[in-house]
Each structure stands twice: as C-alpha cells, then as structure tokens.
Amino acid sequence: METNNLEGINTLRYSDIFLAMYFNDGMSCLHRNHSHVLVYMYSGELEINERETVTRLHKGDCAFIRKDFGVQLTKRAYKGEQFKAIFLMFTTRFLREFYGRLDKNQLPEEVRRSKVSLRKLPSNRPDIVSLFESMTPYFDSGIQPTEELLNLKMAEGVYVLLHTDKSLYASLFDFADPWKIDILEFLEKNYMNDLSLEEIANYTGRSLATFKRDFKKVSELSPxxxxxxxxxxxxxxxxxxxxxxxxxxxxxxxxxxxxxxxxxxxxxxxxxxxxxxxx
Structure with missing residues (x-):
C-alpha cells in the first residue's frame, strides 16, 4: 500500500489496481489516462471537462473514462463534504489476462467501439453500489487487502461495464483484433498533444512495430x-x-x-x- 499526503491530497494506492483520492479543497489538474478508469464518487464533486462539454459527478455517481481521453478534472468539496472517490485503473496487462479467460464463443459479434470517451453509468445500480461500498472498509481502516481480493474487485468492475453496454467490449479489449482503436480517429483528436510514437501506439492498442505497419495502410506520410x-x-x-x-x-x-x-x-x-x- 502507498500513502501520500501533499497539499491537502491524501491518496491510498494498493498495487497498481485501484486508487482512492481525497481532496479537502478544490483542485484542478490536467489528466491523461494511461489506463481505462472506472470512477465512483463517495462525496464531493468531480467536474469533467471534455472540449467544453462539462459533466459533474456527485455522491453515488459512477463513470467510465477511456484511456485515450485527455480531460480537465476538477475535484472539489460539495455541500460541506470533502472530495472522496475510488478509481479502478484497468491496465492493459490486467485486461489481457481477463480477455484470455473469456469464452470467445460468447463474445458479441460486430461490436463497434463507442466514440464516446466518457460514459456515465446509471445511478444506484445494485452491482455498482455493492462493488464500491465493499471497498470502503479497506481505505477507512488501512487494512491491507489481498491480491486475490484486489483482482476479484477489478473483475467485478469489468463486468459492471460489460453489463452496461456491449460496445464497451470493444473499448476495454481494444488491443485485440478487430477492436484496435482507429489510428486516424485517435490522431484527429490528439494531434495537438505532445505524445511519443510509443505512447500513441499504446493508446491505440498496438505495439510500436504494429502501429508503424498499420499506419502505412492509412497514410503515405510518416506519423x-x-x-x-x-x-x-x-x-x-x-x-x-x-x-x-x-x-x-x-x-x-x-x-x-x-x-x-x-x-x-x-x-x-x-x-x-x-x-x-x-x-
């Protein structure tokens, strides 16, 4: 477990799996996701600004933010309660292992990756409430959860998303054909950002070599x-x-x-x- 206290920020992180963040005062930071994120609000307010489209999350709200998503996140107190939220960070390694265990015959056919990078989930859904409320004892008490429990909670988070919309299969498992992220679509949204080719390849679900090969199929120019x-x-x-x-x-x-x-x-x-x- 990692504990950090800096300028009113208290973060508790277990392994690379999930992260709790507490903010006593309003804070703003530019955040670019290196992993898909499922966030659940315990209290306070999270303001998510995507190219002038603003979404605000409050107590009980849950949202999915795709990994190729650059947004302005503002965390602040709300109605007298400090900001408190948990973020499930779905790494590529974890998702590859999860995907490997799926019955491929049960995968939905002809699923397309949604163009929506931010997806707010229905409020007060039993599986969402059950998942996140079961985590609070570990953060409130400081008890170290086991790796088995952490992986179980992460798997529950994936199923929450897959039971929300079948198109999220394509977003979560975008490292597997035919669900690679469209290269030109990604670059059209991110050409102004300072990304290395390695980062672009990762964000589009490819190795660097595969990215270069696939790019030649869509453009005569180098990336x-x-x-x-x-x-x-x-x-x-x-x-x-x-x-x-x-x-x-x-x-x-x-x-x-x-x-x-x-x-x-x-x-x-x-x-x-x-x-x-x-x-």
Whole structure:
C-alpha cells in the first residue's frame, strides 16, 4: 500500500489496481489516462471537462473514462463534504489476462467501439453500489487487502461495464483484433498533444512495430509528418479566422517553437502566419 499526503491530497494506492483520492479543497489538474478508469464518487464533486462539454459527478455517481481521453478534472468539496472517490485503473496487462479467460464463443459479434470517451453509468445500480461500498472498509481502516481480493474487485468492475453496454467490449479489449482503436480517429483528436510514437501506439492498442505497419495502410506520410501537416492545417484555419493571435495558435495546435512554426507554415502556404491573417 502507498500513502501520500501533499497539499491537502491524501491518496491510498494498493498495487497498481485501484486508487482512492481525497481532496479537502478544490483542485484542478490536467489528466491523461494511461489506463481505462472506472470512477465512483463517495462525496464531493468531480467536474469533467471534455472540449467544453462539462459533466459533474456527485455522491453515488459512477463513470467510465477511456484511456485515450485527455480531460480537465476538477475535484472539489460539495455541500460541506470533502472530495472522496475510488478509481479502478484497468491496465492493459490486467485486461489481457481477463480477455484470455473469456469464452470467445460468447463474445458479441460486430461490436463497434463507442466514440464516446466518457460514459456515465446509471445511478444506484445494485452491482455498482455493492462493488464500491465493499471497498470502503479497506481505505477507512488501512487494512491491507489481498491480491486475490484486489483482482476479484477489478473483475467485478469489468463486468459492471460489460453489463452496461456491449460496445464497451470493444473499448476495454481494444488491443485485440478487430477492436484496435482507429489510428486516424485517435490522431484527429490528439494531434495537438505532445505524445511519443510509443505512447500513441499504446493508446491505440498496438505495439510500436504494429502501429508503424498499420499506419502505412492509412497514410503515405510518416506519423510525424502526418501530425505536422494536421497541425499546420488547424493553424491555417484559425489564422484565417482572425480570432486569435499567431503565438496562441502556434502553441494551441501543438507546436513548441514559434520561429520553427513560422518557417514551416510559410513553406506550406507561401506566406508567414502574420501575413495570412484575415481581418
């Protein structure tokens, strides 16, 4: 068990399996999931902002956040109660082992991965309440749960999701054909983020070698050149709209160096970013 206390944050973590987080005051952090997450609220408020779409979770609420999801999470007290929640972190290793035990003949056919990255589950569902309320004694008392119990609770969490919507089979087991995450769809949502090729491969359910091979099937460009081209296209559209200054646009679309951005922008569009602004 790991216990951390920092700036009003108290976290209790058992192995790599689930994490309880307590916040006495409102806090905000930019969070990018390296694992699928099932979060359950005991108290307080969790505000989830996805590209200006805001979802708020309160006591008894439960939600699934897919691993390729970059959101702004704000944790705060609510109605006099501190923030308190448990996050089940579904690692690829755990899901591969779980998938290996499934009867493949019972898997739903022609299931497509939902485009919704945040999924709020029905409130007060018996299996959800039972799962998370059974965990509270371990966090309140500090008693160390066994690895067998941890794996059992994680498996319960997976079944909660699979019993919610069959499309979640495709989200949870996206490392297995035919449920790999669509590469171009992922990059379209994340081209502005500072991700390595290894991270992109992982987020799309592939090894690095498989990612490079699959990318050649969808683009004549290398992944790096595709990302640069997409950033330039986004920057060009914003510059032509005249609603932001060039510096802000440069960093918003993912470039880190203004002079480098100006140089490659001029090479592609024939004029500097400043000269392309429409008024």
């Amino acid at each position: 790096q050149k595709w990302i640069i081209r997409r950033r330039l296209e986004a920057a060009h559209a914003l510059i032509r709209s005249g609603v932001r200054n060039v510096t802000d646009i440069c960093f918003e679309v993912g470039f880190k160096n203004l002079s480098h951005f100006s140089k490659i922008y001029k090479e592609k569009y024939g004029s500097s970013p400043a000269n392309s602004i429409s008024y």
